[in-house]
Amino acid sequence: MRIALLAKPQSQKAAKKAAEVAAALRGRGHETQLEESAARLAGVEGGVHRDELGEDADLAVVLGGDGTLLLGARTFGPKGVPILGVNMGRLGFLTDVGVDGMDDVVESVLAGEYAVEERLMLSAEVTRPDDTSEGPFLAFNDIVVNKGALAQVIRLENRVDGNFVSNFLADGLIIASPTGSTAYGLAVGGPIIVPTTEVFLVAPICPHMLTNRPIIVPAASTVECRLMEARGDVYLTIDGQEGFPLFPGDGVRVRRAAHKAKLVKVASQDFFSILRTKMGWGGA
Secondary structure (H helix, E strand, O other): OEEEEEEOOOOHHHHHHHHHHHHHHHHOOOEEEEEHHHHHHHOOOOOEOOOOOOOOOOEEEEEEOHHHHHHHHHHHHHHOOOEEEEEOOOOOOOOOEEHHHHHHHHHHHHOOOOEEEEEEEEEEEEEOOOOOEEEEEEEOOEEEEEEOOOOOOEEEEEEEOOEEEEEEEEOEEEEEOOHHHHOHHHHOOOOOOOOOOOEEEEEEEOOOOOOOOOEEEEOOOOEEEEEEEOOOOEEEEEOOOEEEEEOOOOEEEEEEEEEEEEEEEOOOOOHHHHHHHHHOOOOO
């Protein structure tokens, strides 16, 4: 089996664990690739640049937390590689396999005892008034138009499938995948969406009109947002990890990506048990 390993960026602990796992797998006859920055942190040779990581791989192992899995989804999703997320911190919504139990989980996966759960991803394009464009930008959780720290509220126009929805003043707008509904979308009052559902969440951030509420649209929709007015910096952010500046007149067009992220699922917690733990819901 060909296995790619990605560790939490700038974490020596995660890098060393990834290198140990890679060495153990090679000792058992598996072909492994370790992302180059993790290899450098762990003091081993033969690292692979992230853009090339996972080419023709059968499995990707991502060690870190939910943020690392977001990075892993953008890395391995377009390549169709199933992703096993290993949590090295607190229990997350995405990485529910703990590092202490990962050896048994990896054994099960290598034996073929696992399922693959496909998750919708987002693709965004920035359109300029001069008809040029930037992108596409790929996201697993969300695409967000957000004002900078010193900016005043911004004026946005929102459309779905070309149909005008509203103009509004707000701190920004979130377009989230079902997986991302438990991230920024939840913080602004959006609903929790079962992650395998085929929909998008469109949620304004601190709108200056109480009737501007989050809405759910079909995953086949095209969601558009145009920045009409801004005083200060405005950014497009991708999974909260990548940023791109926006200027008045710029538009953001979001569609479902052509591919889905494939998450490896073994005998572990289901989505609702994770919700009960993370949200403090009653277990009765």
